[in-house]
Amino acid sequence: MTQHPKNTGMRIFTIIWFGQMISAIGSQLTSFALGVWVYQQTGSVTQFALISLFTTLPMILISPLAGMLVDQFPRRWIMLFSDLGAGISTAVIAILLSTGDLAIWHIYMGAAISSCFAAFQWPAYTAATTLLVPPQDLARANGMLQIGEAAGRLVAPILGGVLLLFLDIDGIIYIDFASFIFAFSILLFMPFPKQYIDRHRAQITPWFKEASYGLVYLIKRKGLFALLLFFAVNNFLVGIVQMLVTPLVLSFASATELGTIMTIGGVGMLASSVIVSVVKTPQYLILSIFSFMLLGGICITCAGFYQLVPVLALIAFLFFFGLPIINSSTHIIFQKKVPSSVQGRVFATVGAIANASQPFAYTVAGPLADKVFEPLMTPNGLLAGSIGTIIGVGQGRGIGLMFIVMGILTVLTAMIAYQYKPLRLVEKQLPDAVNYHSVVN
Known part of the structure; x- marks a missing residue:
């Protein structure tokens, strides 16, 4: 196995991290806008809270299967697969909204589908970080992951509120889709760590x-x-x-x-x-x-x-x-x-x-x-x-x-x-x- 220069993995991780952070901010913008839409349409706190339930529960249920596949296939392709699925789900919601056919259950279904793909994305991303980043840089890398989460928490509500003054909700969803294309392109073309996969064990277990x-x-x-x-x-x-x-x-x-x-x-x-x-x-x-x-x-x-x-x-x-x-x-x-x-x-x-x-x-x-x-x-x-x-x-x-x-x-x-x-x-x-x-x- 060829050892990479000390800083190569960290540089690659930084580029991938930036793309994923932009995509995450776009996703949180959509989440914010759709939450506003659901509450404005229904006036129900319960229906608003159901978005959180559909966002978390499918990911929990499908995680054991996702983890098995993450260890059996290259993690770059798992991340690409999960990003692609979430992006298509978002695009469908945007189309339904622009045609006036969007219903509340579509929001729940979209949240559930995105949650399923997130079950693959998180373990693949975290495990790929371990391969890319030398042990002495793990703290820095994990700090950057937390920066991405904090940026989304800080930027999405403020930016979402401002954008809603100038754009319809489908416009915000299209911004999210553009952020997905950006992150997907980076994952597709960046070099990625080799991954040891025990094919023999996987076949007999x-x-x-x-x-x-x-x-x-x-x-x-x-x-x-x-x-x-x-x-x-x-x-x-x-x-x-x-x-x-x-x-x-x-x-x-x-x-x-x-x-x-x-x-x-x-x-x-x-x-x-x-x-x-x-x-x-x-x-x-x-x-x-x-x-x-x-x-x-x-x-x-x-x-x-x-x-x-x-x-x-x-x-x-x-x-x-x-x-x-x-x-x-x-x-x-x-x-x-x-x-x-x-x-x-x-x-x-x-x-x-x-x-x-x-x-x-x-x-x-x-x-x-x-x-x-x-x-x-x-x-x-x-x-x-x-x-x-x-x-x-x-x-x-x-x-x-x-x-x-x-x-x-x-x-x-x-x-x-x-x-x-x-x-x-x-x-x-x-x-x-x-x-x-x-x-x-």
């Missing part, structure tokens, strides 16, 4: 064993499996918070102030992503994960107490500042500990299990707020005379109490997880895998 291989691999490595479960629990708690941020803030502030808070959160995420990409990797990444998970729990708890926009903006900045550090540290641990030849299956399993709790969170958040917590915090509610004297009563205070509960549970989860030795010492006890880096012309 039943498909269901191939699909479950990632789960079996992780269960045998207690530290990695514990890290995965830790994230699944945290994603459930944060998923509930994510669904309730808008009604919490709008209970005492305007939509413009909500946008300001979220924008400042995006600035925090972008600032942290830049820092991750340029600062030397700490010796023990697991300590960074625990520390910033604790900070996130404290931020969520504090958000439930205050009804002041400047305070919530600061909390949003701190919370989102920690996310890229947590995500990039976790990616690096898995990339270093899992051999490249099985990363497709393992990363697909990681994505499926870590995100499986989110649809459940989206499902229970609304009923918990409307049927349980909000009634408790009305002026005549059961908790009005106790907790209500501290955080206030009335509209939104039940959601505030939910934030406090979810924040405390997040802190407790981090503290309990830290006590589990295989997780706390995962970087010491589990040896690094040997991953090779090579480039084809």
Whole structure:
């Protein structure tokens, strides 16, 4: 296997990353515009929230199969396949919208199809990063991935709102399609790393064993499996918070102030992503994960107490500042500990299990707020005379109490997880895998 010069892989990764980031921003623009369209057409929060469900659930269900295929076929072609599928889905939505035939169920179907293709794209992209980028540059590469996510979070709502003033929604979707062509072209023509594929093993192993291989691999490595479960629990708690941020803030502030808070959160995420990409990797990444998970729990708890926009903006900045550090540290641990030849299956399993709790969170958040917590915090509610004297009563205070509960549970989860030795010492006890880096012309 021919070793590539030190910086070649990083240069290729940077070009691919730029194309993928532009495509991701385009996709988020479409997501924003279609969300606005659905809400304007229906006036239903439930139908609006169903977009999130159709965006996440198919990806979770199809991930085991996707991971198996990612390890059996060149990852460049898997990424091209997933980008092409998502691009065609977007083009169909644009055509239906321009002809006046677009219905709500088309949006859900398009989100589900795109979600299926995303199940292939994420493990292929993450595993290809390990092949392209030398180990000493993994922190920088993962920081860049977080920059791409932060840029989308920061740019898409602002740019989408501005574009809707000058373009119809189908115009925004065509911009998304152009961004897909850009990213697709880069993937098609850039040299890509060679990938070891164990064809013999793939031929004699039943498909269901191939699909479950990632789960079996992780269960045998207690530290990695514990890290995965830790994230699944945290994603459930944060998923509930994510669904309730808008009604919490709008209970005492305007939509413009909500946008300001979220924008400042995006600035925090972008600032942290830049820092991750340029600062030397700490010796023990697991300590960074625990520390910033604790900070996130404290931020969520504090958000439930205050009804002041400047305070919530600061909390949003701190919370989102920690996310890229947590995500990039976790990616690096898995990339270093899992051999490249099985990363497709393992990363697909990681994505499926870590995100499986989110649809459940989206499902229970609304009923918990409307049927349980909000009634408790009305002026005549059961908790009005106790907790209500501290955080206030009335509209939104039940959601505030939910934030406090979810924040405390997040802190407790981090503290309990830290006590589990295989997780706390995962970087010491589990040896690094040997991953090779090579480039084809």
